Amino acid sequence: MTQDERKEGIKGMANPGRYGIERVAYWLMRLSGLGLLGYFVAHIYETSNILRGQVGWDEFLDLTQTTEGHLFLTLVIGMCVFHTVNGIRVMLGHGGVGVGKPARPDYPYDPASQNYRHKIGIYSAILLAAVAMMYGLAVMFGE
Amino acid sequence: MAQVSSIADEQTSTPLSSSKSITLKIARYNPEHDESSKFMEFSIPYEKWTTVLEAILEVKKHFDHSVAVRYSCRQATCGSCGMIINGKPRLACFTKISELNSDIVTVEPMNNFPIIRDLAVKFERLFDSHQKIKPYLIRDDSELEADAKEFLQSPQELEQYIQFANCIKCGLCNSACPTMATDSSFVGPQALAQAYRYVADSRDKGKDSRLKIIDDSHGIWRCHFAGSCSQVCPKGVDPAMGIQLLRGYLLGFRS
Structure with a gap:
């Protein structure tokens, strides 16, 4: 990528604050998607340890019974909940649901597609992810 | 030379002589001989109604006429003067300096477009x-x-x-x-x-x-x-x- 092309690249995603909560949601959706993909691969590797018998399986499972393991699983819970709830919002939006109706715009041209319904959806996804993570932490560290 | 002078006279309709001023940072880059872009800074007086485009034209008139910028209508109709202003894509003719609430105004060419020179991009x-x-x-x-x-x-x-x-x-x-x-x-x-x-x-x-x-x-x-x-x-x-x-x-x- 040359300077001449001036593609913003990944750093354009790494600075989501310029465009409001919708861009933050886009950024979190990407990150949580990549995180869940990584977890999916790790999960396949983890479950394949059953081929080593019960001892091998128990040894590997012990890795998740540490403080770091609990924090990792809490992160997975958060990513999973956010990605699911925000994914439903995005899918509805992709079908044209809740994006408003075309109308003659008036200054200062607040975009109808960035309306309160979608903002509520984004904040709900973040809130539910936080609640699920706290519940996960309480279960794993509460014993 | 007389022609250049008349173009410069045409560029700013409102003389800028306010006591308030901002630092205008303009990204300079010529793909033919520059390795990377660099910023040039200018102190520009402004009024409540001064647009970023007027500030750039002030630079062209009084400091450096080689700054490359595309513009035409100055009323958000032609779509020529799009650029990144303080990190966000905006029309320079439609953005008042007073609305930016910053003493430093940074202008760069639009992202995701090849640069012709400075602030002008290929469409x-x-x-x-x-x-x-x-x-x-x-x-x-x-x-x-x-x-x-x-x-x-x-x-x-x-x-x-x-x-x-x-x-x-x-x-x-x-x-x-x-x-x-x-x-x-x-x-x-x-x-x-x-x-x-x-x-x-x-x-x-x-x-x-x-x-x-x-x-x-x-x-x-x-x-x-x-x-x-x-x-x-x-x-x-x-x-x-x-x-x-x-x-x-x-x-x-x-x-």
Whole structure:
């Protein structure tokens, strides 16, 4: 990528604050998607340890019974909940649901597609992810 | 020399002599001989109504006339003066310095566009994408030869697309789009919104051919509804809405 092309690249995603909560949601959706993909691969590797018998399986499972393991699983819970709830919002939006109706715009041209319904959806996804993570932490560290 | 002087005189209609001033940082880059862009700083007086474009023209008039900037109408109609102002794509003629609430105003060329020089960028790709989606009414030739010279339309039918007809092709939406930032082949929010403008027009009969064009791996499916395009549009076009409604046709939610 040359300077001449001036593609913003990944750093354009790494600075989501310029465009409001919708861009933050886009950024979190990407990150949580990549995180869940990584977890999916790790999960396949983890479950394949059953081929080593019960001892091998128990040894590997012990890795998740540490403080770091609990924090990792809490992160997975958060990513999973956010990605699911925000994914439903995005899918509805992709079908044209809740994006408003075309109308003659008036200054200062607040975009109808960035309306309160979608903002509520984004904040709900973040809130539910936080609640699920706290519940996960309480279960794993509460014993 | 006399010609240069007359152009400079024409550039700023309002003399800037306020006690208030800002530091204007202009990105300078010539792809023919510069390795990277660098900023030049100028102290520019401004009034409440002074636009960023007027400040740039002040620089051209009094400090450095070699600053490359494209502009024409100065009233957000021609779509020529799009640039990144304090980190966000905006029209320079439509952005007042006083609204930025900053003592430093940084202007850079738009992202996701090749640079001609300094603040001027190439629009070829945007125009190519726009042309690709057939931005005109498609009718049967036989209808055009008939006696009827008008295709009547109700006010309700007009409302379905008139918002999207406000597009001035300034490129700000393409500059803000996170997909455009990483995918060089993406058709872009500008062209997709214009595809919706013609698909939603009751006089048009080219819906199927347009949907076929955008139903591509680098077409409408690359939009992830980040909405940044709509937030920077200076004309209230709301490309994100148009794209989602257009996707509704492809998903079978609309007919």
